[in-house]
Amino acid sequence: MRACGILMPVFSLPGPFGIGTLGKEAFAFVDFLARAKQTYWQILPIGPTGYGDSPYQSFSAFAGNPYFIDYRLLAEQGFLTQAELPAPQPVGAIDYGALYRERPLVLKKAADRLLASPTEAYHTFCTRQDFWLEDYALFMAIKAEQHQAGLADWPDALRTRQPEALAAARARLAEQVDYHKAVQFFFYTQWNALKAYANAKGVQLVGDIPIYVSPDSSDLWTHPELFQTDGQVHLTQVAGCPPDAFAADGQLWGNPLYDWDAMRADGFRWWKERIRGAAKRYDVVRIDHFRAISSYWVVPRGELTARGGHWAPGPGPALLQALHTAAPELELIAEDLGTIDDDVRRLVARSGCPGMRVLLFGFDPSGTSEHRPDRVRAHSVCYVGTHDNAPAAAWAALGGADADYAMRCLGVYDVARLPEALLRAGMGSRAELFIAQMQDVLGLGAESRMNTPGTAAGNWVWRLLPGQADAQTAARLLARTQAACRI
Numbered sequence: 019m020r021a022c023g024i025l026m027p028v029f030s031l032p033g034p035f036g037i038g039t040l041g042k043e044a045f046a047f048v049d050f051l052a053r054a055k056q057t058y059w060q061i062l063p064i065g066p067t068g069y070g071d072s073p074y075q076s077f078s079a080f081a082g083n084p085y086f087i088d089y090r091l092l093a094e095q096g097f098l099t100q101a102e103l104p105a106p107q108p109v110g111a112i113d114y115g116a117l118y119r120e121r122p123l124v125l126k127k128a129a130d131r132l133l134a135s136p137t138e139a140y141h142t143f144c145t146r147q148d149f150w151l152e153d154y155a156l157f158m159a160i161k162a163e164q165h166q167a168g169l170a171d172w173p174d175a176l177r178t179r180q181p182e183a184l185a186a187a188r189a190r191l192a193e194q195v196d197y198h199k200a201v202q203f204f205f206y207t208q209w210n211a212l213k214a215y216a217n218a219k220g221v222q223l224v225g226d227i228p229i230y231v232s233p234d235s236s237d238l239w240t241h242p243e244l245f246q247t248d249g250q251v252h253l254t255q256v257a258g259c260p261p262d263a264f265a266a267d268g269q270l271w272g273n274p275l276y277d278w279d280a281m282r283a284d285g286f287r288w289w290k291e292r293i294r295g296a297a298k299r300y301d302v303v304r305i306d307h308f309r310a311i312s313s314y315w316v317v318p319r320g321e322l323t324a325r326g327g328h329w330a331p332g333p334g335p336a337l338l339q340a341l342h343t344a345a346p347e348l349e350l351i352a353e354d355l356g357t358i359d360d361d362v363r364r365l366v367a368r369s370g371c372p373g374m375r376v377l378l379f380g381f382d383p384s385g386t387s388e389h390r391p392d393r394v395r396a397h398s399v400c401y402v403g404t405h406d407n408a409p410a411a412a413w414a415a416l417g418g419a420d421a422d423y424a425m426r427c428l429g430v431y432d433v434a435r436l437p438e439a440l441l442r443a444g445m446g447s448r449a450e451l452f453i454a455q456m457q458d459v460l461g462l463g464a465e466s467r468m469n470t471p472g473t474a475a476g477n478w479v480w481r482l483l484p485g486q487a488d489a490q491t492a493a494r495l496l497a498r499t500q501a502a503c504r505i
Contacts, residue, residue: 019450022504023058023224024051025405026456027073027468028086032484034106036117040208041088045215050487052219054495055505058302059216060224060453062405064209066158068234071114071478072469074306075232075273077158080150080295082205084125085117091208097128111479129200143203149291150236155198156184157236159191168234170252177251179239209299217301224351224453225300227292229307230257230273237288238274244281244288245274257310258317258324260357265472268324270317278333286337290344297345308352308371311337312362338369351399355379372450377440378403378413381424390427391443400449402440402458405468409457410437412464437461445502452504459495460486 031038031047038044051059065076066083073083092098104124132140144151164172175183188195213223231237233253242251257273259265281288296303305311310332317327341350352371354362366373375398380389387393394400402410414421414436421436428439437458444452457466457480469477499505 020502020504021057021450022445022452022454022499022502023056023060023222024456024459025060025401025453026482027062027405027478028064028083029062029073029112029478030456030468030481032109032482032486033088034109035089035104036107036120037085037112038481039088040086040205040212041090044088044212047487048212048216048219048221050492051216051221053489053492055499056495057220058222058224058451058453060304061226063226063228064299067114067478068232070474071112073226073478074228076228076235077161077232078150078154078236079227079231079292080147081154081202081236082209084121084201084205086208087125087201087204088208089124092128092204097131097204098124102127109481109483112481114479125201125204126197128204129197132200132203133196139207140200140203143206144199147202147206150240150295151199151202152195153240154236155195155202156188156191157239158198159194160187161234162194163187163191169239170233174250177239178242213299222301223299224302224304225296226304226306227296229305229310230271230275233272233274241288244277246277247274253319255316255318257314258327259315260327260329261325262357268315268327269472270321270324275314275316276333278331282333282336286333286340289337290340293341293345293348297348300348302349302351304351304353304374305371306353307356308354308366308373309356309358309362312359312365334365335368338365355404372398374398374404375400375447375449376404376407377401377444378407378410381420381427383419383423385423391447392427394447394449396448396450398449399451399453400444400447401453401455402444403455405455406471407455408464408467409455409462410440411458411461412467414440415463441498442502445498445504452502456482456487460491 029038031043033039033041033043063073063076064083065078066081067073068075068077089098089103093100093103102124104120160176169177176187216223238245246253246255248254253274255275257275258270259268261268312332312334313329314332315324315327316330317324350371352366352369352373354366354373375389375394377389377391380387380391414433425436428443430436430439441454441458444454466480468480
């Protein structure tokens with residue numbers, strides 16, 4: 019099989035409410051993909067985001083992002099009136115602060131109407147999501163009561179889930195808990211409708227599972243026994259990655275590390291629930307930082323950099339077998355980037371999952387990179403760049419030895435033609451699946467970069483403008499797809 023698709027976050031869709039939503043623009047993007055014969059739509063994680071707005075730092079591994087709920091769909095269902103819809107905004111960079119202030123005010127009106135006359139569908143949703151929903155809703159209600167303080171700074175009795183404190187919080191915050199449950203119902207109702215539409219159009223959704231959860235998450239709060247903590251829900255060690263050519267001190271992420279012995283003892287139940295949920299939301303899942311399943315970088319709590327960390331063994335094939343058993347229908351992609359050794363390569367091969375190849379990593383002038391187009395394996399997913407890379411046009415414009423080598427490899431003598439040559443090389447590679455960022459399809463530059471690793475501001479804000487995913491763009495993409503025999 020040779021196929022192709024587009025990487026495009028939900029939040030980057032156009033629309034009138036300050037951020038991409040699950041409304042008509044999402045359905046229109048599916049239509050665009052179908053016209054261009056793109057059979058995969060890859061997105062970024064869809065969980066609720068906190069400080070920093072990163073989709074890889076979510077309050078829950080199971081919940082959906084309330085920002086993606088489309089007000090117009092709520093109005094069609096009678097949960098909002100037309101007068102309650104915010105005035106349409108011009109499409110521009112996302113202002114997360116404005117969303118934080120406005121969204122709850124509008125969604126509260128919709129939730130109140132639902133809760134005044136709860137539907138059978140709502141009751142069914144709550145029952146089916148009981149593994150996580152009630153605890154998540156209580157977590158968010160307590161967090162608001164604590165003025166959005168992080169979990170580590172909550173009062174001891176609440177942080178450690180003392181029964182009396184929890185019972186009192188449930189009684190005191192019952193209305194807020196119901197609000198968060200209603201919001202999740204709205205999200206998943208809209209998400210399921212979009213997925214059904216995409217699948218009917220021949221488009222499969224590729225989700226993205228961050229390997230770690232956030233230190234400020236309902237997951238850690240609800241199941242601290244599954245993480246490396248001190249018994250008081252304080253982390254003893256945290257996640258990161260070791261020093262390399264790009265970061266002399268490594269990267270200190272600060273995420274909780276799993277207690278793999280505890281997870282193994284209960285048959286990886288939490289991970290099984292997570293992957294079953296993912297199998298309902300997506301057709302394919304990319305496991306971010308797959309290498310941590312082989313071994314992971316451990317940084318003692320309190321370290322200021324990741325330099326003082328060390329490698330520890332991960333769960334290995336046992337976890338992958340548990341995931342396959344829980345959701346055998348779900349296809350997985352192994353994000354095998356970063357510091358990769360032979361043990362990781364053997365694990366990827368044993369898993370049967372395709373790994374990733376990124377062309378922007380492929381043009382080290384030494385000529386040894388496995389990401390060079392002619393070295394891309396058939397059983398892989400090839401990208402020009404990911405959400406952490408600059409768009410191809412911005413990368414090419416910077417010049418340098420890698421870009422010069424790329425021009426020689428691809429037979430290009432004008433740097434302005436290099437982005438198009440990279441798309442052709444990816445399309446023409448042996449990879450079973452090729453995925454391009456939407457920015458690269460449109461030839462956009464540095465202004466459209468999704469994320470610059472190691473920076474805290476200006477990320478996750480780019481949005482597609484109305485009319486950019488038009489019939490002419492679809493026709494050009496279709497022609498490339500046909501020429502590469504990827505239909």
